[in-house]
Amino acid sequence: MSIKRSAKEYFTFNRREKRAVLILSSLIVLLAIAPQLYLYVHSDDKVDDKVFEAGVKNYYASQINSESENKNDNNEIIQKDFSAHSKFDSSISEKKIALLFSFDPNTATENDFKKLGLENRTIKSIINYRNKGGQFKSPDDFKKIYTLSEEDFILLKNFIIIDHPSPKENNSEQKSFASYQPKILDINTADSIEWDKLPGIGPYITSKILKYKNALGGFSSVDQIAEVYGMKPETYSAIKERISCDLTLPNSIRKINLNTAGKDELNFHPYINSKQAMVLVNYRDQHGAFKSVDEIKNTDSFTESEFEKIKPYLTVNKPEP
Secondary structure, X not given: OHHHHHHHHHHOOOHHXXXXXXXXXXXXXXXXXXXXXXXXXXXXXXXXXHHHHHHHHHHHHHHHHHHHHOOOOOOOOEEEEOHHHOOOOHHHHOOOEEEEOXXXXXXXXXXXXXXXOOOHHHHHHHHHHHHOOOOOOOHHHHHHOOOOOHHHHHHHHHHEOOOOOOHXXXXXXXXXXXXXXXXXXXXXXXXXXXXXXXXXXXXXXXXXXXXXXXXXXXXXXXXXXXXXXXXOHHHHHHHHHHEEOOOOOOOOOOOEEOOOOOHHHHHHOXXXXXXXXXXXXXXXXXXXXXXXXXXHXXXXXXXXXXXXHHHHHEEOOOOOO
16 A cells, blocks of 8 residues: 555645646747747748849949949959849849949940940940930939839949040030031931931931922921921921021922812812812812912912912912923
């Protein structure tokens, strides 16, 4: 009986001991499941890859810039491999290696931009911007290129060096510009090549200008260029001072004889519609030949402004042999 009692006393807990065992067991279980519980609760927290990549790039850009400032040669090429940090961003990982060096966006070549890691469409936008007379006057102007990403601009900004001419050079350029007089283009004699040289005028607008000139029978006023289909007001304003219309040149205007032209010939002109053409023919049949161009006012078919526009293209005289 003594052995049995001793074993019972050894393996039996009182109320206080039972409570302690329960608390201790609960703590052990809680500590065991705590890591899994933490991961479950924070499973939706994901790293923003773009923020991470931008941070990495900013860090490298600042480090590279500080290194380049401590060296005498501003044109030293510093190579950094970002591929190891770009596994989350396929658009960045495709670049793999970027060559960072000081450059002037006003003079840098297409090959220079490729070495800097810019995409082909961005390079094309930069070249087109410069070809149209655009200039980068400060590093922030480089953001004007709409195809340039914010990340690329942040990476390249500290390497942009704008070459500003000295005051002496500026004075000489100003004198040269003051003495330079752009060629004035005669709108009736200019060919497609000459039109294409004007700012904002490409092959498409050039073709429309020449087509409209042919339909009119020649231009009688510079303002008619604004009537060309597709011509933007700002483009016309930019070229207005560089074009002229010399009506003293022979055969500058092709005239329509009011006394011999039929309805179709009259209606072919952009300033005469089919109704007006019919009225002119009927008036001539009823009243005889026109004695002057001003006589078409008697038909009441043209407003004063319409008459002034069509007047240079009409005649009542027979063409000289």
